[in-house]
Amino acid sequence: MTAFDVEAVRKDFPVLSREVHGHPLVYLDSASSSQKPRQVLEAERIFVEEHYANVHRGVHTLSQEATDGYEAARSTVAAFLGARHEEIVFTKNATEAFNLVAYALGNPGSPVRLGPGDEIAVTEMEHHSNLVPWQMLAERTGATLRWLGLTDDGRLDLSDLDEVVNERTKLFAFTHVSNLLGTENPVDVLVARAKQVGALTFVDGVQSVPHQAVNVPSLGVDFFAFTGHKMLAPSGVGVLWGRDLNALPPFMGGGSMIEVVQMSGSTYAAAPERFEAGTPVISQAVGLAAACDYLTALGMDAIKDHETALTAQLLDGIRALDGVSVLGPDTTELRGSAVSFVVDGVHPHDVGQSLDDLGIAVRVGHHCAAPVCRRFGVPATARASSYLYNNAADIDALLEGIVKVQAFWGVR
Amino acid sequence: MTAFDVEAVRKDFPVLSREVHGHPLVYLDSASSSQKPRQVLEAERIFVEEHYANVHRGVHTLSQEATDGYEAARSTVAAFLGARHEEIVFTKNATEAFNLVAYALGNPGSPVRLGPGDEIAVTEMEHHSNLVPWQMLAERTGATLRWLGLTDDGRLDLSDLDEVVNERTKLFAFTHVSNLLGTENPVDVLVARAKQVGALTFVDGVQSVPHQAVNVPSLGVDFFAFTGHKMLAPSGVGVLWGRDLNALPPFMGGGSMIEVVQMSGSTYAAAPERFEAGTPVISQAVGLAAACDYLTALGMDAIKDHETALTAQLLDGIRALDGVSVLGPDTTELRGSAVSFVVDGVHPHDVGQSLDDLGIAVRVGHHCAAPVCRRFGVPATARASSYLYNNAADIDALLEGIVKVQAFWGVR
C-alpha cells in the first residue's frame, strides 16, 4: 500500500462529487485545465476577504498585508522550483511568458539582436503558445524559424539536431513534456547543443511542473514557463522563470515596472517588478502558492508515481482494444500522463461527445498543437489526461466507455 | 431619503468589519483597488467549484458550461458599457490593454504605420500605464511623444490642444478621470479635435467606469480600457473595448487566438479571440460580470450621487482646515471621488502612516502619476478615494484624523 491516498485527495475537490448526464463525473481533461481543491479556494478567499488591497503601493495595513501575501507567494513558488525569489515573474498564463520574452528580445537593450540570417529553433510538437510567438518574432525581425521533426513513435527526431540548432540560432524553445503526445523530451541533450552554439534556451514546463518534481535552475536553461490553472491554482496566473532577468529589457510598460517616470522618458525597475506592469494577478498568485503547498504536502514524487500507474493502466487497456490506437509513446517511459488516441471509424468529436454522455470528460481537437495532428495525418484526436485526483476506476470507466462508443457508432 | 442604502451595501463587504490597530477599518483607498462584495466572491466560487474547465476547447459538459459562463460574462460586461459582445477583450488588467494596442499598432497589418515625423499625443495627468506604453512605442518606432499640460487647478490646459494634436498625430491617448487629481476630462472636445486630424483615440476609463454610467460607444473613441479590481471584481481581469478590433493585427501569439497553424506560419482568429492568447482569465471574467450585475442592481447614477456627496463633504471639510490643501479641482464639478491632499510640514508618507494608526487607509506616493507630482512641485501626495461602501462617518474620521496627524507632527 502506498502512502498516496487518492480517495482522501478526491474529497478535497468539490466538483468530483458532481454528476454529468446522470453519471458520476470522470474528469480526464486535466492537461487542459485542472480542478481546484478546497484548500486553494480557501486560501484565496481568506486573502480577499481579510487582507486585500493593491500591492506595492501603500503604507496602510491592508496594503502591507496584501504585499506580504503576494511576495510570500513568489517565495513559495520559487522554493517549489528550487529557484530564487527574484527569478519569478507572475504573468496571467504561460502564453504571456513566451510573448514576454519574444517581445522583450526585440526591444531596445535586448541581449540578442535578431535579423535576417538569424534563426530561432523550435520543435514540431510545440503547443501553439510556444510556437506562434516565435513565428511572429521571426516575422517582425526577418529571422528564420526552424524546427526539429518527430519520429513515428512521437519522439523528437534528434538526427538533425545539429543542423536545426546551429551557429545562427539565437534562441531554442522547446517543450519539456508534450501536451498532445505525452512525450518527455531530453532537456539535457537539447540544452547541451544550444550551449555549444551559444543560443538562449526557453523550456515550456506547462505539462511537467504540475506532474513531477522539477528543479528548474539545474536544467541549465535561460527561461522556463508554466501556468497555474493546470496545477490546481486559479485561472489567470502563470510564471516566467529567468536565470538572469535583469539582462532583459521590459515588455509591457506601466505602473509598478518603472523607476523614474518623466514625460520625456522613463527608467525601469529591476526584475521581477520590471516585468509586472500594472496591478498584478494578486489573489491568483496567492492561490498558486497554496497549490504549490498542496502539491508539496503530498509529494511530487508520489504524485508522479500515482499518475504513472494510471498511465500504464490506460496504455495497457487501450492496447487490449481493437480499433483504437495511441498517438505518442506507448509505454510510461519518459512520458507524461496525457494520452491521445484515435478510434477507427469514429471522428474524435463524436468520441468526445459520446463519452461525455457517460459522464467522461476528455478533450477532443488538435489540443493547440495542430502541427502534430498534421504530422500524424489525423484531423484531431481524443485525449485523456489524468492527475493526482484520478483513480483506477476512472481509467476503467474510460476503457469501458470507448467500447460502448465503438458499439454505438457501429464500428465494432 | 435616498434609495441608496449605504449601510446595507457595507454588509456585503466582509473586510469592512475588520479592525486595524484597534480601530474599525476606514477604507479610503478604492482608487488603488476596491474591496469585493460577497456576491462577487460567491459567483466565482460556484463557478469554480461546479462548472470549471478550460474554455473554447472541448465538447464535454464542464467545458461547455465553463465556456457558457465565460462568454455570458463577456455579454454582461458589454451590456454594462452599452457595447457589443465582440467588442470586449478580456485582459489581465488595464495596463495590458494599453500595451496590447501599443504593440499591435507596430505589428504587420497595423492600420497605422508609425515612424519618425509621426506623433503620439497624451496628457500630463496620465497614469504611468497610459504613458509608458506610448513612450516605449515612440522609442521603438522613432515617433515623437507630445502632451497636453495642466492648469494650476488641475484641469487640462486646452490652449494648445490644436498644436499638441495635429496633422502628424496618429494616436491620442488620454484619461477619462485622473486617478491623482480626480479631474474628469472633456472627452467630447478631445475626440472632436482628434477626429479633425484623423488620429485614433484611446480613453483610459479605469477611474470612470467603476463610478459612473459610461456608454462607451457613444464617446466616439476607438479604444477604451478599464480594470476589474477597482470595480468590485477580482484582481487579474481588465477589459479592452475596441470599435473595430478586427482592423488590428494580433498582439500576443498562442493558443485560442489562431485559425490555422502550420509550422511555416499561422492565420489568426477574429476578435475578440484574436487578442486572448492562451487560457484566458476565466473565473476572473465571471467575477467581473458579477461585479457589473452588483453595480447595475444598485444603479450607477445612485452610486455616482452617493460618491459626489462624500466628495463634497471631504472637499468642504479640508477647506475648513488650516495647513491642508487639495491638488486638483476643489468642487465636485466634472470630478471623480479621488482627493489628493498635502498636509503642510508633514511628509505624505508620515501622513499615511499616522492615519493608518487610526485605522484609516489612504494611499500615499505618486500614485503611478509621477509627472503630476512634478507639475505641482510636490514629491508625493496623500489620497483619499471613496466608493459606494464609504459613508459620511468615514469622511468624518478622515477629517478628524488629519487634525490628529497635524497635532502629532507638531505642525498645528
Added chain:
Amino acid sequence: MSTADTDTMYQEIILDHYRYPHHKGLRDPYDVEVHHTNPTCGDEVTLRVQVLAGLVKDVSYDGQGCSISQASTSVMTDLLIGKPLAQALSTHEAFLALMQSRGTLEPDENVLEDGIAFAGVSKYPARVKCALLGWMAWKDATAQAVAQTKEAS
C-alpha cells in the same frame, strides 16, 4: 449510450445521413468551389455550387469530419438543390437561426425537413460550428457565384 442526452444530440436521422450521405462527391459543372475548415477540430469541406436562372442548380461536396458536420451538409443538399435561390437563402437563414437558438427554437418541419433533427445540437455551442460548416461554405460559394453573374452581365 441511451440517455436522453445522446438521443437529443444523435437522432437517428443524423446518424443515417452520416452513414449514407446524400449528394456527396464533387460534380461538374459548377460556378464556384470553396474550401472551408473548422480549425478547432480539423473538419473540412470542399463545396461546389452551380446557380442558374435564379435556381440552385447543384450543390456537390466532399469533406471529412464528425457526424454532425457531415450529416448537416448532406441534409442541406436535400433542402437546397433545385430550389429557387431566394427560397434557399431563407432556408439557410432558418437553419442558422435554429442553430443559434441554444435549444430554444421549435423548428418548422415544413421548412427544414430532416434539418429539424439538429435542434438538439444547438444546445451544444461547441458543436454548432460543426453543424454550420457546410452551410457556411454554401453561403460563401453562392455569394461568389451571384457576384460573378452580376459582373458578367
Added chain:
Amino acid sequence: MSTADTDTMYQEIILDHYRYPHHKGLRDPYDVEVHHTNPTCGDEVTLRVQVLAGLVKDVSYDGQGCSISQASTSVMTDLLIGKPLAQALSTHEAFLALMQSRGTLEPDENVLEDGIAFAGVSKYPARVKCALLGWMAWKDATAQAVAQTKEAS
C-alpha cells in the same frame, strides 16, 4: 495617536533626528557626490563622502523626504563620520540586517546607537526603503571613492 503601533514606528529618537537633523548640509571637501531617490514616494538625498587614509572623513547630505528617511540619514552620519572604513562598513551591514529582519532581530545598541530606534520600522516593508535611502547612497558613494583611490594609486 498613542497606540502601541505608532510608538514602535515613531520613536521619540526618530522624531528628534527628523526635527533637528545632524550634519545636514553639503560640505567641501569631498571625493564623491551621489544622488539617490526612492521613486515610489519621491524621497531624495544628495550625499557627499570623503574617505581619507582608511577613515570616513566626512559625510554630508541634503535631501527631502519623510521622517524615516531623514532621521535615518541623520543617525547614520553620527554613526559613521570619523570611523575606520572597515568599521563603518560593518555598521552599515548591521543596519541593513536590522531593516531586513521584519521585526525579528534584537538590535545591538553598542553597534547601532540611535539606529536601534528603527527596529520597529523593519516591520513595515513599505518604509524599509525610506530608512535605507541615505545608507544606500553612502555605500554607493563610498564604493566609488574607494575605487577612485585605487585607480589613482
